[in-house]
């Protein structure tokens with residue numbers, strides 16, 4: 254029998270989301286984890302927090318009999334210290350600023366795009382065969398930046414948002430209908446912002462359309478709560494969510510590493526037939542794709558109702574305007 258080699262997932266940015274991603278991967282024993290983050294300076298003291306977090310997660314894994322390697326690496330904002338990205342199968346990028354109450358995700362663009370630039374260059378240099386999952390916000394625009402800067406094929410660069418937005422929609426629907434989330438089939442597509450598109454035409458519970466189970470007015474309220482689901486948590490916690498985002502990333506990681514061919518909504522660069530089908534050009538945006546060992550293995554072409562088409566168009570416009578902004582600023 255050949256030697257089993259556990260896959261490697263690198264997580265760049267080991268803050269709230271990054272450490273939850275690392276934690277869940279360790280608990281599921283699906284990969285060895287390498288975590289990368291900046292040092293924290295307090296006066297003369299320099300804390301290599303990421304090394305401490307990695308050790309803590311390794312010891313947590315030992316406490317529950319999980320065999321994984323977890324290592325931490327201190328990097329600099331200028332891009333030093335990334336050599337250990339080498340050999341990564343997947344690189345998850347969660348580095349950057351989260352929003353605070355009163356901010357939109359787009360307010361993070363100018364600060365986070367520079368961070369994504371440096372990290373994307375390092376990924377291209379040290380892990381040229383890896384699959385990249387971008388999480389940092391605004392995620393669709395930063396996924397586009399990572400796609401352009403790494404120069405990787407479109408199948409190997411994707412943004413996480415749709416899995417999270419869909420999870421929120423399913424959570425609210427299950428709370429409303431007192432039914433298992435397992436029985437809820439729903440998709441939230443488009444941009445990860447106020448213009449996201451909950452796809453009511455294909456959403457159902459145990460096969461019954463949502464529109465038959467919930468009044469129009471109540472469904473509208475649930476859709477609005479889903480759209481502003483991230484903001485609801487920011488206003489409660491003063492920073493953004495990390496449990497559901499971390500789990501959503503790991504759902505994607507698992508689909509890729511186990512070659513599950515799972516259909517999940519992800520932010521991807523659309524080209525050719527898929528771009529024509531969705532009437533888009535030069536943009537990364539959330540649509541259902543089949544995830545497997547090669548990354549994005551197929552783009553699912555859904556048909557929208559007239560109303561969904563309008564929502565989709567405004568979603569595309571909002572991502573496009575972010576992409577134009579970073580192009581005008583010469584940031585990509």
Ligand SMILES: NC(=O)c1ccc[n+]([C@@H]2O[C@H](COP(=O)([O-])OP(=O)(O)OC[C@H]3O[C@@H](n4cnc5c(N)ncnc54)[C@H](O)[C@@H]3O)[C@@H](O)[C@H]2O)c1
Nearest residue numbers: 266267268269270330348349350351388389390392413498
């Ligand atoms: N796509 C989504 O659905 C989704 C969900 C949740 C959070 N997010 C986004 O993910 C990002 C991280 O959120 P968080 O809550 O983990 O924030 P956080 O502040 O807890 O963690 C961010 C980490 O990035 C590190 N970092 C900053 N600059 C860096 C650099 N140049 N190089 C390496 N590391 C650097 C910080 O030191 C910090 O540890 C934010 O932009 C947030 O908006 C996106």
Ligand SMILES: O=C(O)C[C@H](O)C(=O)O
Nearest residue numbers: 352358390483484493494
């Ligand atoms: O809301 C945020 O700023 C973080 C993330 O995009 C989320 O939806 O939780």
